Amino acid sequence: MGLFKRNPFGHILFVKKWLIRIVGAMTHRRFRGFNELQIEGSEIIKNLPETNVLFISNHQTYFADVVAMFHVFNASLSDRDDSIKNIGYLWNPKLNIYYVAAKETMSSGLLPKILAYVGSISIERTWRAEGKEVNRQVKMSDITAISKALDDGWVITFPQGTTTPFKPIRKGTAHIIKRYKPVVVPIVIDGFRRSFDKKGIRIKKKNILQSMEIKEPLVIDYENESIDQIVEKIEYAIEQHPSFLKVIPQDEIMAQEQLNKLRKWKVKE
Template structure:
């Protein structure tokens, strides 16, 4: 048991160092080069330290997750409306994981380092090596997510792609149904404008990055996975209802 405890302490120390390095590198891009607006941060206050699943729309591969980590680290220090001075990087929250496609975590030394900071890498069930595929969920992937939820917070992107209004993947609903976590929706905007697709290079400086953290969902865990997925997609504003709203707004602008 003592050996396991020592390994866990060493692992957490390694993650703190990685989070600190990544945090220092990425902080200026969020609050100095661009403008970060956080709403609903108070919804993080009373969450337990485990079995919490954050679901969000997706606009870049890495900038989205990096921003969430900054926000969660700041919340640990009692900051819910903004990041302020990043002293929170001296002792960041370590029980946070995020789900990422395995193929995106091997590109550069930076992404490989980022993977060590808490990535749960999964195989895409619909795409591999740039080609469309059809395959079922890997049981090993779902087990890894379940283990992470057992004592941590987990961030996932139900669409699995940065394409807006792409359909959600049933895997997220299966995970919710099986593990019955507290599900917290997050809606982001502006990241696609500020960063390139990977989220590691600037595209337009001075952009407004908005992060809206909503109240936990009231979920019927006995409901069919399709119903749970619909609820999740609606909460992150990526359902057909929101897609139609977006089209209606665009048409009204064109008509003017």
């Protein structure tokens, strides 16, 4: 790799590699130390094609969700099954992982700008800007950027476009799926909202059970399924369909609390 080789967005890969190493080393204990990230299904990562893969996930914080995925993806590619133990996997990270994020979020300070260089596809939200509701057209340059990223590698997107749970799926994700026909891999995360502040920078609580489940790629009929059908499939896949909203019995809550206590005092490997 040439020292100044660039990706399709003009980012120098040598710089990007070192940023991933540094950010990864600084954040590792957030997922294996202060808290313990429970991972399921990471073996799926190793069997994915090199390009045109779209990860869809529910969203709980601005930055911690994506950072955790970078850890899990690279650990899996280094033959660590459901584990991010030993951060040696960061030495040779996958450099063609991208994620979709709001442009105003990624330009709001030094840290967001660093994280943007690591792999952000920064787009203008069509429904909200500067804390206010808006209604504007999708910019074709944003769609082109996502297409470029899929052509080069993997893209992570949060189809609800917000960290608020059970909000509607934005149809733009379904349009991208129909148009570019990527391999669509669902991810379900939990515990990040309780562990971190909304931005995912400050640790709010320690010893919180965090989880990340990577599911088998969705089976999609790209030609015949409608946008609404794909949206519904996404809702179920990332467990954000209204049917997942249910009253949890008290005994189930108590059993989960007991399990969390056991996990809290579990001796790390």
